[in-house]
Amino acid sequence: MTTENAGADRVTFGRGYNVWIMGIDGTWRRSCVLKAISNSEAELELEGSIEGLNLKEFFLLLSSTGLAYRRCELIRVNGSEIDVRFLKTKTKAGRPSGSPAMAD
Numbered sequence: 001m002t003t004e005n006a007g008a009d010r011v012t013f014g015r016g017y018n019v020w021i022m023g024i025d026g027t028w029r030r031s032c033v034l035k036a037i038s039n040s041e042a043e044l045e046l047e048g049s050i051e052g053l054n055l056k057e058f059f060l061l062l063s064s065t066g067l068a069y070r071r072c073e074l075i076r077v078n079g080s081e082i083d084v085r086f087l088k089t090k091t092k093a094g095r096p097s098g099s100p101a102m103a104d
Helices: none
Strands: 011-023 029-037 041-046 058-061 069-078 081-086
Antiparallel strands (some): 041 081
């Protein structure tokens, strides 16, 4: 993770947390370990090769059923470790997710 984002809002896991990354189209999935996370970025250690995977945009699956996930893009690769940035998504109403609804 970049040093300017490392601070009080970043959580580092001592042993790591088992998660998965999956292609947007669902054609590939890889096991990895979540080492650190903040509101906007995460640091992962991959198991296996990333060769041939499209990491421009993918999902970080936080649960084995895939019900908890974040849409990501690759920031940096350092051997088996990667840093990713979370992408903002729009809700059905066209507001960014997590934004409070405004009263009219």
